[in-house]
Amino acid sequence: MKDANTPLPLVDNDIEQRALDSVCVNGSQLQHPWWYNLKYTAWGLVFGVVFVKTEIISWFRIQEMFRFESFHMYGVIGTAVVVGAISVMLIKRFKARTMHGETIVIHPKEFNKGQIYGGLIFGLGWAITGACPGPLFAQMGAGFGAISITFLFAVVGTWVYGLLRERLPH
Amino acid sequence: MLEFLKQPWPWYVGGALIGLSVPILLLLGNKTFGISSSLRHICAACIPAKIPFFTYDWKKEAWNLFFVAGVVGGAMLAANFLRDPEPLVLAESTKTYLAGKGITDTSALLPAEIFSWENVVSLRGFIFFVVGGFCVGFGTRYAGGCTSGHAIMGLSNLQWPSLIATMSFMVGGIVMTWLILPYLLTL
Numbered sequence: 001m002k003d004a005n006t007p008l009p010l011v012d013n014d015i016e017q018r019a020l021d022s023v024c025v026n027g028s029q030l031q032h033p034w035w036y037n038l039k040y041t042a043w044g045l046v047f048g049v050v051f052v053k054t055e056i057i058s059w060f061r062i063q064e065m066f067r068f069e070s071f072h073m074y075g076v077i078g079t080a081v082v083v084g085a086i087s088v089m090l091i092k093r094f095k096a097r098t099m100h101g102e103t104i105v106i107h108p109k110e111f112n113k114g115q116i117y118g119g120l121i122f123g124l125g126w127a128i129t130g131a132c133p134g135p136l137f138a139q140m141g142a143g144f145g146a147i148s149i150t151f152l153f154a155v156v157g158t159w160v161y162g163l164l165r166e167r168l169p170h
Numbered sequence: 171m172l173e174f175l176k177q178p179w180p181w182y183v184g185g186a187l188i189g190l191s192v193p194i195l196l197l198l199g200n201k202t203f204g205i206s207s208s209l210r211h212i213c214a215a216c217i218p219a220k221i222p223f224f225t226y227d228w229k230k231e232a233w234n235l236f237f238v239a240g241v242v243g244g245a246m247l248a249a250n251f252l253r254d255p256e257p258l259v260l261a262e263s264t265k266t267y268l269a270g271k272g273i274t275d276t277s278a279l280l281p282a283e284i285f286s287w288e289n290v291v292s293l294r295g296f297i298f299f300v301v302g303g304f305c306v307g308f309g310t311r312y313a314g315g316c317t318s319g320h321a322i323m324g325l326s327n328l329q330w331p332s333l334i335a336t337m338s339f340m341v342g343g344i345v346m347t348w349l350i351l352p353y354l355l356t357l
Contacts, residue, residue: 030199037236039198044240047191051241052248053175054184058279060260063268066340066347069261072181077321079185084203084326087193096197104196109314109324111331118312119320119335123342125305127351128298130280132317133310134205136303137238141245144280146287149295150303157307158209162223168312 030100051138059130066127112170118161176252178259191318192326201233204319206310208238271355293357313338 051057054076064070090096091104098104126132129150131139136154139147161168195201212235214228258276265276275282289295310316313335315324321339324332 034232036199037233040195040201040233040237041240041243043191043194043198044237044242045244045247046187046240047237048241048244048246049248049252050179050184050187050244052245052279053179053252053254054181055178055258055279056184057245058258059281059285060258060264060268060276060279062343063347064261064264066343067261067264067267069264075181076185076188077317079182080189080322081325083186083189084192084322085328087189088326091193091196098197098200100199102200104200106196106202106327108327109320109329109331111334112314114312114314115320115331115335116313116338118309118314119338120309120342120345121305122309122313122316123339123344124346124350125302125307125309125342126317126339127343127346128302128354129306131306132205133209133306134238134241134316134318136306137205137208137241138245139280141242142249142279143246144278144285146285146290146299147280149290149299150306153300153303154307155209155212157304157309158206158311159213159217159219159221159224159307160304161308161311162210162213162221163219165223165312 030102047134048138048141051135052142057131057135057138057142062127062130114168114170117169172252176254178254188322189326192323195237199233202319203323204234204315205238205241206307206316206319207231208234209307210311211235268355271352273355297354297357309342 055061056073056076061070061073065073088106096104122132129136131147131150133154136147136151140151191203195203210224211228211231214224214226215235218224258279260276268274268281273281273283283289284294284298290299306316313320315332315335317336317339320332320335325336
């Protein structure tokens with residue numbers, strides 16, 4: 001993404017900085033009191049229930065998926081992509097606005113080699129832990145306390161990436 | 171009604187609800203769906219250590235942390251009030267393979283033979299908790315997203331870098347499952 005010898009500019013409070021290598025950024029310019037964020041918690045609650053009830057957080061289901069012995073996870077991800085794609089199409093087609101009247105902006109994703117190297121590393125971890133980051137949270141919530149150790153090391157991994165990122169090929 | 175909800179939910183129900191997160195987060199406040207970023211915001215909030223990648227106003231992304239807090243809470247609700255008493259229905263071939271590796275307990279969503287506190291301080295624990303967790307955190311950030319940000323949000327928006335990322339996730343997972351894990355499970 002950036003030349004390894006060029007020091008990264010220190011841009012504080014800047015969307016470019018937040019968007020670095022990160023696909024999900026807050027595009028909203030609006031300032032709201034903190035409790036407005038509880039609407040995301042509400043949807044998170046639904047999400048957590050779905051994660052457990054569709055058994056997406058199960059290590060066994062991930063094993064089945066990577067061994068090509070069950071359709072379940074492919075069905076889940078495939079349906080999610082179809083529903084998501086139709087929604088995005090409709091949002092663009094009708095120029096939908098947010099509930100606060102803002103224009104909806106979806107940032108395009110730029111290619112860098114990190115998506116390959118990082119993707120492979122994440123894939124290895126996904127098959128070991130049976131969890132992507134979302135299910136890690138849900139596994140802890142569902143009472144698998146020891147997963148807090150996995151979670152802790154996922155945070156450490158993210159931190160080490162941040163430390164090394166200028167020296168990694170992108 | 172409650173009995174109905176307690177059964178495992180079919181893939182199309184889960185998939186549809188997960189897919190709906192894309193428009194819902196956009197409509198609620200222009201947020202693009204993604205979960206692994208929360209790990210970055212935790213680093214930025216707790217241990218930025220003057221690393222440029224973590225020096226940004228994480229509070230602007232606090233919605234992401236509120237969202238994952240909800241995920242923890244929702245999982246807690248489902249595990250306590252919507253628990254399915256039956257063991258997991260697994261593909262026979264997966265079951266046979268895992269039994270051959272000593273993983274026979276399918277009563278919970280995670281195998282007790284691996285993911286229990288007793289195993290944390292052991293070689294097996296080091297691999298499954300420490301190495302595995304590290305790869306998930308390091309890899310998702312290096313790739314700029316995880317299953318939610320790339321496979322679901324990115325593909326929904328027809329972004330080809332996300333397709334490459336998703337294929338890389340699958341290749342990594344397949345290599346681990348077929349070539350490395352059979353050995354690791356015997357440790």
